[in-house]
Amino acid sequence: MRKNKMILLVILILPWLSMPFLGKRTIKRLYPGALFMFVWVGVESILAKKRVWWRIYEKLSPKIIGELPFMLGPFFVGSLWILKFTVGNFIRYLFLNLIFDTLFAYPGMFILKRLGIASLIRLRPYQMVLLFMGKSVIMYGVQSLANKLRKKPKSLFQKLFS
Secondary structure, three states, X not given: OHHHHHHHHHHXXXXXXXXXXXXHHHHHHHHHHHHHXXXXXXXXXXXXXXXXXXXXXXXXXXXXXXXXXXXXXXXXXXXXXXXXXXXXXXXXXXXXXXXXXXXXXXXXXXXXXXXXXXXXXXXXXXXXHHHHHHHHHHHHHHHHHHHHHHHOOOOHHHXXXX
16 A cells, blocks of 8 residues: 555656756646636535445545645646636646546546445536536636736725835
């Protein structure tokens, strides 16, 4: 089981090694969508546990949720990267998400199951892809709203006192 904890650590840490290549401005600009999705997936993991959609067999620590390495690693950082390359082009965004979601649901979950880390229980891989795609649409909407609010012109009061 020690090997699986190392795999979970790699899943958590490896995406963060790419963060410097995103750029500080990009991270700051796209943070709202990724943060929203992080919180959403956290709430979803509670629902998934109740409904037994999937089971996480190996955790980094018994005191934290099993999805945390995925949430903080590939989901959070991956959301930033996907938004960076697709913001403003919804079709490209959907297509890229479809590719990554499908890769996670089919070969990804198969590998995790073979390693004894996680498996789908009451959810089929295609249902996981649909669930992930639904979340992707919501994240795109949140990020679009955040971008609009950021571009909103300042009032005269804000200009005088900022």
